[in-house]
Amino acid sequence: MIDSSSRVVNSTIGKDTEVREYTTIHDSNIGDGCKIYERVSIKKSTIGIRTTINSGTYVEFTDIDDDVLVGPNCSLVGVFHELVLEGARRENSWQKTKIGKKAWIGANCVILPGVKIGEGAVIGAGTTVTKNIPPFHICIGIPPNQTKMSLKEWLRRKRHL
Numbered sequence: 001m002i003d004s005s006s007r008v009v010n011s012t013i014g015k016d017t018e019v020r021e022y023t024t025i026h027d028s029n030i031g032d033g034c035k036i037y038e039r040v041s042i043k044k045s046t047i048g049i050r051t052t053i054n055s056g057t058y059v060e061f062t063d064i065d066d067d068v069l070v071g072p073n074c075s076l077v078g079v080f081h082e083l084v085l086e087g088a089r090r091e092n093s094w095q096k097t098k099i100g101k102k103a104w105i106g107a108n109c110v111i112l113p114g115v116k117i118g119e120g121a122v123i124g125a126g127t128t129v130t131k132n133i134p135p136f137h138i139c140i141g142i143p144p145n146q147t148k149m150s151l152k153e154w155l156r157r158k159r160h161l
Contacts, residue, residue: 011042014049028116031066044078048101061113062097070099079115092152100135122151 061078095114106125117134
């Protein structure tokens with residue numbers, strides 16, 4: 001189901017995928033059984049099956065694998081502007097961002113261009129991710145005071161608190 005207020009251009013939408021109100025999808029492929037909520041913008045991206053992208057999220061030049069949850073108001077950004085002595089160049093440069101299977105991206109996260117989030121990784125709400133996150137790791141906070149560790153270690157520590 002694609003809401004009539006949404007716009008889909010040069011893209012494929014899988015079966016049983018729900019696209020809610022005021023969403024734009026350009027030059028992208030969306031898998032089967034996905035949920036794309038209100039006011040999402042997806043450009044030049046591939047979304048795997050059974051993936052949920054919550055309201056207000058911007059996805060650009062990103063490959064998202066199967067069974068991923070992206071919280072509301074996130075930015076998965078693929079474009080950057082190179083810095084030179086004269087300032088930032090106006091021409092766009094692109095780096096593909098990749099999100100692995102069953103990863104969870106919390107609300108209000110920013111994932112920068114070229115970053116790879118591993119399978120089963122958890123990105124805490126409000127986190128800015130500037131470097132790759134290995135599979136089954138958690139990342140919380142913003143640089144430079146960011147915490148990254150394996151989910152196994154995180155859960156072990158939480159049990160002892």
